[in-house]
Amino acid sequence: MRDNVDSATAAYLQARRGIIRRNFVWVEAKNRSSGGVETMGLWDGDEVVTATVISGQTGMPVSRVYVGAGSLLNVDSIPLTTDLTVRTVKVSLSQINAAVQQLVRGYDTRRAPIEIHRGFFSIDTNELIAPPIPRFVGWINGNPINTPPVGQSGNIEVSCVSHTRALTFLNPAKRSDEYQQKRSGDRFRRYTDVAGNWQIYWGENRAST
Secondary structure, three states: OOOOOOHHHHHHHHHOOOEEEEEEEEEEEEEEEOOOOOEEEEEEEOOOOEEEEEEEOOOOOEEEEEOOOEEEEOOOOOOOOOOOOOOOOEEEEOOOOOOHHHHHHHHEEOOOOEEEEEEEEEEEOOEEEOOOEEEEEEEEOOEEEEOOOOOOEEEEEEEEEEEEHHOOOOOOOOHHHHHHHHOOOOOOOOOOOHHHHHHOOOOOOOOOO
């Protein structure tokens, strides 16, 4: 996906002044008990902050809470492209952070929507120059927990795929006889379930039983 910074940030960058860059990760996981949506924001800052970002779903500014204190360790470089290629991004999270533990162990993150923003802070005010634009929008494809040997460090590698992955999904309902009958009683797929077992004799006599 292609990221175009806003005019305020572009002007600040063109001035070639010092700048602070931070990554913001937003996940909408599922409550394992109720099935409801549970949100979690993580960033590579030092504390818990409330930041206004541009939503990857609505394109409107939204205020979100992001937990820092070492929760977000690293975000892979994200290619800025305009084609429909499915992109994969790795996000490294702390294995001991309480917020991360709640996210990956307390919630169900399978195919959970995820957004990654990059925020630019002014070195004069230490405030965001403008609400960050989404740099990546997609789903979590897996988050294995890497348990290290004694004396070594571990992490949680979150694998994310871009929203263009939706273009590869198939709807199996459209390949069933029941679904096809909704089209004015069309029975084109009447024998879909059994046709694979038929023996078709092409240019030869049927074998005698």
